[in-house]
Every structure is written in C-alpha cells, then in structure tokens.
Amino acid sequence: MELASVLGLDEGRWASAVQSRRSHRAFASAPAPEALAGLEKLAKALSGREAVIEIFDMPDNPVSAGIRKGTSCFAVIGRRSDADSAFAGYTGEAFMLECEALGVGTCWAWASCDRGAAQKLLPSGYKLDCVTPLGVPNDAPRERILKPLTQLTGLSEERLAALLPWQRSALDFARIAPSAMNKQPWRFVVSDGVAAARRSGLLFAAHDCGIAALHLELGARAEGENITPRVI
Numbered sequence: 327m328e329l330a331s332v333l334g335l336d337e338g339r340w341a342s343a344v345q346s347r348r349s350h351r352a353f354a355s356a357p358a359p360e361a362l363a364g365l366e367k368l369a370k371a372l373s374g375r376e377a378v379i380e381i382f383d384m385p386d387n388p389v390s391a392g393i394r395k396g397t398s399c400f401a402v403i404g405r406r407s408d409a410d411s412a413f414a415g416y417t418g419e420a421f422m423l424e425c426e427a428l429g430v431g432t433c434w435a436w437a438s439c440d441r442g443a444a445q446k447l448l449p450s451g452y453k454l455d456c457v458t459p460l461g462v463p464n465d466a467p468r469e470r471i472l473k474p475l476t477q478l479t480g481l482s483e484e485r486l487a488a489l490l491p492w493q494r495s496a497l498d499f500a501r502i503a504p505s506a507m508n509k510q511p512w513r514f515v516v517s518d519g520v521a522a523a524r525r526s527g528l529l530f531a532a533h534d535c536g537i538a539a540l541h542l543e544l545g546a547r548a549e550g551e552n553i554t555p556r557v558i
C-alpha cells in the first residue's frame with residue numbers, strides 16, 4: 327500500500343524530532359497556548375485524508391490516569407472506517423513528531439485509554455485508532471531495547487555498510503520508531519527509491535508499520551532522496 331505523503335507540511339523539523347522523540351507518561355503542565363495553536367493547525371491540515379486527528383482539553387478524559395499525570399490535554403486519532411490502520415499510524419506519527427518539535431510530550435496509547443469514550447469524540451465515519459496525552463514532559467523515558475538492523479533487514483553488517491547514504495539513513499530513522507509494546511513488528515526493505523515496512527501478523531503491526539514508513543521517508547529525505555514509503 328502506498329501512503330499519500332504528508333511531507334511538504336513541516337518535514338524539516340520532523341527529522342530532528344525523530345531522534346529526540348520518546349513516549350512520555352507524566353507532565354508538568356498542559357502544552358503552552360502557542361504550541362497548542364500550532365498543533366491545532368497541523369491536525370486540521372493532516373485530517374480529511376484517510377485519518378483524522380482532534381485535540382481536546384477535558385479533565386474527565388479517556389486517556390488512562392496512569393499516563394496523563396499533570397495534563398488534561400489529549401488528542402484522538404482515528405481512521406476512515408474503510409481505511410487500513412497504516413494510514414493512521416503514518417499520519418498520526420507526523421502529528422507526534424510536530425508535538426516533539428514544539429516541546430510537547432506524547433505517548434501513543436491504545437491499552438491505556440477508555441476506547442468507548444474516545445470513539446465518541448470522533449466524527450462519524452471514523453474508527454478509533456489511538457489517543458495520546460499532550461503536555462510538557464516531566465518524566466524520564468523508559469528503558470527501550472531496539473532490535474539490530476541486521477535482524478530488521480536480513481542484511482549482514484557488510485551489506486549494511488555498503489548501502490547508499492539515503493538507504494542507511496532511512497533504516498536508522500525507522501529503527502527508532504515507536505511501536506505498540508515496543509514489539510517492532512517490522513522488516514525493512516530499501517531499494518530503487520522505495521522503502522517499505524513489511525508487516526508481521528501481530529496486532530497493531532499495520533499501524534506500527536505506518537509509523538515506521540514515515541520514519542523511512544524522513545530518513546531518506548534527510549540524505550536528499552525523495553522516496554515512496556510503502557507498507558507491504
């Protein structure tokens with residue numbers, strides 16, 4: 327599946343956000359009004375494709391209390407009822423990276439939310455994908471073990487060392503993408519101007535591969551190559 331590129335919106339900022347982004351689950355406060363205004367604008371620009379993103383500030387909100395300490399602000403991410411969840415992963419991650427660029431902490435959350443309540447906040451025709459708390463981070467990121475690129479590509483160290491700069495950059499960006507329970511349910515392929523994340527059979531693999539596809543695209547662009555991201 328080819329993803330309708332969201333790049334051209336703000337990708338220069340997202341390349342560095344990829345490096346610093348981690349999941350946050352406790353916050354000093356809600357985002358500053360200027361940051362929220364920027365996020366509202368981006369959410370609007372990203373919505374209306376296969377996915378939709380809406381921002382709310384409600385004390386009684388659907389994000390589990392354990393991951394929203396210190397903020398009542400959150401975003402709900404949905405996908406068109408007939409769309410693959412890879413679209414929501416790809417689009418939602420662009421939003422998460424903009425949050426990071428604006429100093430707003432996020433955490434993709436599926437298990438840690440009241441899904442019935444979150445679904446009710448979406449426009450009709452959209453299915454809940456995930457929610458995220460939004461706030462100024464006030465926690466240290468949890469330890470995270472990342473799979474090596476040899477395992478994620480099936481390539482030897484020698485073959486990895488011989489890749490073109492854009493291919494290596496795409497892989498390095500994708501390797502640090504967030505995934506449900508940090509399962510990293512992907513296998514990456516880079517060749518001939520195409521980078522693809524192959525999904526496994528795990529729950530949320532399509533969604534996670536959509537996230538990784540955006541990282542692949544941003545990594546390639548960081549080395550001057552415009553590629554077509556795919557989830558296959």
Ligand SMILES: Cc1cc2nc3c(=O)[nH]c(=O)nc-3n(C[C@H](O)[C@H](O)[C@H](O)COP(=O)(O)O)c2cc1C
Binds near residue numbers: 530
């Ligand atoms: C689709 C998806 C669902 C997630 N659901 C939850 C969740 O319900 N609760 C939670 O605490 N973290 C959740 N996470 C965050 C992951 O645990 C986190 O991304 C992963 O451990 C990697 O850590 P990092 O985001 O700091 O790189 C989710 C992540 C993704 C991509």
